[in-house]
Amino acid sequence: MATLYLFGPAAPPVFEVAEVIENAQARGWDVCLGLTPTAARWLGEQLPELERLTGHPVRSEYKLPGEPDVWPPADAILLAPATFNTVNAWALGLTSSFVVGVVAEGIGKRIPTVAMPCVNAAYVQHPQFDRSVETLRGAGVTVLYGPGGFEPNQPGERRPEGFPWHLALDAVGAIVSPTS
Template identity: 80%
Template sequence: MTRTLYMFGSAAPPVFDVARVIEDAQGRGWDVCLGLTPTAADWLEESLPGLEGLTGHPVRSRYKRPGEPDVWPPADAILVAPATFNTVNAWALGLTDRFVVGVVAEGIGKGIPIVAMPCVNAAYVQHRAFERSVAELRAMGVTMLYGEGGFIPNQPGQGRPGEYPWHLALAAADRVAGD
């Protein structure tokens, strides 16, 4: 039986590896639906047709209009990675003007298992709102892969997108979905 994974990415350099990660997820038995923040969709604009072909679903970055049919099957789990400073804080505050944040905020209420892995630098995490947001999302049942056993921030300007621990995110998605 195929399970459906909503994979949501924000505009951080690891998002450029999303095709490889989708293939890895598919190899684990997931039917992947890709959602992107507007900036991430802009970054990947030239790749969007190929990503739609890879997933077999439209890549979404905007809400559908009222009355339009839903083009994705229901999610068995949601993975939010890379999750930027903005995405984590907006989500924790319930600011749902962006499609990705709206779906994950609603996903909490629907009881969909959710995994999130930030991608932020060490300067951003000094802002007190970030730690509060991580704690708030954890308290709402989100599996936050941040700190030991997850994403550990780099110094500003020292990003290493090739070292982003995607394997931890996919393993956690498997776990929360009961696999």
């Protein structure tokens, strides 16, 4: 069974992560869940259940130097819902958070990685966002943004059809077979 690192930044779709884990497991993945510090705070009461569901500790902080890793090595990484801050920090190499540090290192380790942003139409007007998306794509990351991926909504608005998690899981499965 292949290992999927599922990384969730703090955007409202992160509240659906238990269902996403179950869907990924049904597709054959061994899932390890990592969260940004804010997402971990948002899901605080659910963390024990998420650890039970995955069979692995939920991580949101770097381990201490010399400590053994509590997760198996990743065969693939999915970063979603990727916030404006996370996308830009990753593209710029600003690895102050565990999640961004692992995905940044994942580029160098050539771990197949899919990212699906969750940003509103106001944020994407900032000139850095498009540069960051192009930087990540140029580094080999599959960024599901635009037609066929996540399309920005208006500030404060959620799409009636919800966040397209299925597209993200499909994209990961198209790159790496979960049963490899």
